[in-house]
Amino acid sequence: MPIPTSMIDPFGRSVSYLRVSVTDRCDFRCTYCMAEDMTFLPKKDLLSLEELDRLCTVFVEKGVRRLRLTGGEPLVRKNIMHLVRQLSRHLASGALEELTLTTNGSQLYRFADELADCGVRRINVSMDTLDPDKFRAITRWGDLSRVMESIEAAERAGLKIKINAVALKGFNDTEIPSMIEWAHGRGMDMTVIETMPMGEIDADRTDQYLPLSQLRAELERRYTLTDIPFKTGGPARYVEVAETGGRLGFITPMTHNFCESCNRVRLTCTGTLYMCLGQDDAADLRHSLRASEGNELLSNAIDEAIGRKPKGHDFVIDRRTKRPAVSRHMSVTGG
Ligand code: SAM
Numbered sequence: 001m002p003i004p005t006s007m008i009d010p011f012g013r014s015v016s017y018l019r020v021s022v023t024d025r026c027d028f029r030c031t032y033c034m035a036e037d038m039t040f041l042p043k044k045d046l047l048s049l050e051e052l053d054r055l056c057t058v059f060v061e062k063g064v065r066r067l068r069l070t071g072g073e074p075l076v077r078k079n080i081m082h083l084v085r086q087l088s089r090h091l092a093s094g095a096l097e098e099l100t101l102t103t104n105g106s107q108l109y110r111f112a113d114e115l116a117d118c119g120v121r122r123i124n125v126s127m128d129t130l131d132p133d134k135f136r137a138i139t140r141w142g143d144l145s146r147v148m149e150s151i152e153a154a155e156r157a158g159l160k161i162k163i164n165a166v167a168l169k170g171f172n173d174t175e176i177p178s179m180i181e182w183a184h185g186r187g188m189d190m191t192v193i194e195t196m197p198m199g200e201i202d203a204d205r206t207d208q209y210l211p212l213s214q215l216r217a218e219l220e221r222r223y224t225l226t227d228i229p230f231k232t233g234g235p236a237r238y239v240e241v242a243e244t245g246g247r248l249g250f251i252t253p254m255t256h257n258f259c260e261s262c263n264r265v266r267l268t269c270t271g272t273l274y275m276c277l278g279q280d281d282a283a284d285l286r287h288s289l290r291a292s293e294g295n296e297l298l299s300n301a302i303d304e305a306i307g308r309k310p311k312g313h314d315f316v317i318d319r320r321t322k323r324p325a326v327s328r329h330m331s332v333t334g335g
């Protein structure tokens with residue numbers, strides 16, 4: 001493979017991180033993410049695993065150094081480990097620095113060993129509460145004991161785990177301290193995320209939205225938080241919690257826009273490339289992928305898309321703005 005040169009967008013940001021939503025389907029229905037009765041894409045519209053591999057490989061050749069598989073739930077896609085195994089060759093060659101995934105943990109117990117064997121070193125597990133009944137309520141369909149089993153399996157496999165929790169007013173705000181202590185006590189980092197207005201859900205987002213500036217102020221009454229320069233390639237800003245010795249990340253798309261340092265683009269399971277999570281503009285790479293056996297058309301289409309990467313999003317959640325900022329759900333482009 002030729003030495004990758006990185007892709008640079010019109011604002012001088014180098015695009016080195018690709019997130020791939022390998023399926024829009026999921027075995028949970030988290031209330032802030034999906035409506036209970038979701039219509040998913042017809043299976044025939046999905047790219048095959050071979051096509052996803054080809055697309056990801058072109059991105060790696062063009063300078064992507066980090067690849068995150070997400071969804072929907074990535075581990076419900078049939079034969080997903082075949083794709084992970086294929087992509088791991090880019091880790092072995094040194095072209096890719098990191099191959100990772102974000103999962104709800106429902107199936108991870110089955111795949112943890114194989115993921116580690118493929119060179120995956122760390123994973124994000126999404127979990128918004130440690131209470132089994134609340135867990136069932138927020139995911140509608142989830143079983144916390146399965147997720148715990150998965151976390152244990154991942155630990156045994158030597159995977160580094162980060163817990164992602166969406167901060168939800170009146171749901172887990174008072175529980176966040178005990179989640180931090182639990183995660184840090186097990187040597188796991190934790191990140192809290194603000195809800196983003198993506199896709200129609202059954203609830204009113206204004207009722208759920210908890211600004212992390214407020215959560216941080218509350219945590220500071222209990223803990224000593226020190227800003228640290230730690231970075232994982234994503235948008236989280238980290239602090240160290242003196243009392244636990246662990247790291248806590250804040251992802252604050254609403255209260256503190258992080259677009260100026262954005263290094264990412266997002267690919268859907270149908271080959272649509274979104275240059276920004278919070279904007280509708282997208283490029284249809286499936287067409288270029290299928291139009292020719294060589295990768296030149298595809299590479300040109302990617303360059304053209306990166307040339308249109310917008311400066312940032314304009315998410316708003318307030319009582320007057322009832323409609324989501326973008327109509328697609330988070331499960332289409334992945335978190
Ligand atoms: N199913 C996997 C999971 O839950 O980890 C991967 C996909 S999920 C869409 C990725 C992340 O996005 C999860 O941590 C989830 O909590 C978060 N998420 C989903 N909808 C969101 C929203 N509207 N605002 C903020 N985060 C959201």
Ligand code: SF4
Pocket residue numbers: 026027028029030033034071072073104126331
């Ligand atoms: Fe599924 Fe993840 Fe969305 Fe929950 S957040 S419904 S687990 S895709």
